[in-house]
Amino acid sequence: MTDTVHILGEGGGIFELSLPLHETIADKLAKGHLRRVQPDGTPFVEGDRPEGVPALPESRPALNAVKAEWVGWAVVQGLKPDEAEALTKADLIERFGAGQEPEGNPDGSEGAAPEGTPEGTPAE
Structure with a gap:
């Protein structure tokens, strides 16, 4: 059996799509342009997410x-x-x-502190 998901399209239609999703569809899901729904169009409740379905x-x-x-x-x-x-x-x-x-560090990296004025030292 092929895994499928139901997607509420940009125009309001509900589509059943096979997994893995095309990268364009996955990208639109990740960005919020499309939403995953139940087959009847009701909101999808997160649970076991099939592989390849971004959130x-x-x-x-x-x-x-x-x-x-x-x-x-x-x-x-x-x-x-x-x-x-x-x-x-x-x-x-x-x-x-x-x-x-x-x-x-402000960029989220670990290691040496970022260049610039050390904390607590006034800038010149």
Whole structure:
């Protein structure tokens, strides 16, 4: 038996798609343009997700994550998919990632501290 998922399309139609999903469809799911639904169109309740079916992120992506992940995060935060897609990755990070950096370096990396003025030292 082939695994399938039901997707609510951009025009409101419900489509049953075989897995693995085409990369274009997977990208649109990740960005929030499409949504996974039950066969009758009711919202899909997350549970066992078949392999190859992306979801919107549940937490802020890493700063070095691809733009698609940041678009998805912006959609989770309430921005419309088209509006999120129109922003640059830097704009998305500034708007939806500022002040939420993980502990350590601002870029989320480990190792040496970033170049610049050490914390607690006034800038010249």
